Amino acid sequence: MEQKRKEISDVKKQIFDLQAKGKNLSKQDIMSFADLESGRTLWAKNFELLGKMTPDDMALTGLKFNKRNKKLYIEGISVVYKDEEEYEVVHNYINRMKRNSLFSKKFPKIKFRQGSLKKVRGQEIVHFEVEAALKPSPKKKRNKKS
Structure with a gap:
C-alpha cells in the first residue's frame, strides 16, 4: 500500500513539474496550428x-x-x-x-x-x-x- 502511495505521489510531482514547464496555448494558437496543418x-x-x-x-x-x-x-x-x-x-x-x-x-x-x-x-x-x-x-x- 505504501508503495502505491509513493507511486501516486511521484506521478503527481511529475504532473506538477510538467505543468510548470508547459506553455499555455491560447485558442487562437491552437486554431492557427489547425489551419496550418489542414493546408499542408x-x-x-x-x-x-x-x-x-x-x-x-x-x-x-x-x-x-x-x-x-x-x-x-x-x-x-x-x-x-x-x-x-x-x-x-x-x-x-x-x-x-x-x-x-x-x-x-x-x-x-x-x-x-x-x-x-x-x-x-x-x-x-x-x-x-x-x-x-x-x-x-x-x-x-x-x-x-x-
Missing part, C-alpha cells in the same frame, strides 16, 4: 502512393508542381504491347490514380495532358504527361476584432 501537403506520402500505383513496365521521368495553379505534372514512359491501344496503359494509370482514395482525396481532378509515341529498338513506347490538380485548401475564416 505531405509530398513524400503522395509520391510513395504514385510509386505503388505505377506499373512495373512504366517509369516516371519527371514530377513538377506549379505553385501558381496548384497542379502536379507527372511525366513518364511506358511500353505499348501489341494487343493494347496506343494510350490504353496511360488511361489505365490515370484510372488507378482516380480510384485510389488516398491519392484522389488530395488530387480530385486527374487528366491526360499530352503524349507521343516512339519506336525504340522495334518496341512502341509512349511518352506521356498527366495533370493532377491539388485540392484547394479550405478557406480560412478570419475573426474580426473590433
Whole structure:
C-alpha cells in the first residue's frame, strides 16, 4: 500500500513539474496550428502512393508542381504491347490514380495532358504527361476584432 502511495505521489510531482514547464496555448494558437496543418501537403506520402500505383513496365521521368495553379505534372514512359491501344496503359494509370482514395482525396481532378509515341529498338513506347490538380485548401475564416 505504501508503495502505491509513493507511486501516486511521484506521478503527481511529475504532473506538477510538467505543468510548470508547459506553455499555455491560447485558442487562437491552437486554431492557427489547425489551419496550418489542414493546408499542408505531405509530398513524400503522395509520391510513395504514385510509386505503388505505377506499373512495373512504366517509369516516371519527371514530377513538377506549379505553385501558381496548384497542379502536379507527372511525366513518364511506358511500353505499348501489341494487343493494347496506343494510350490504353496511360488511361489505365490515370484510372488507378482516380480510384485510389488516398491519392484522389488530395488530387480530385486527374487528366491526360499530352503524349507521343516512339519506336525504340522495334518496341512502341509512349511518352506521356498527366495533370493532377491539388485540392484547394479550405478557406480560412478570419475573426474580426473590433
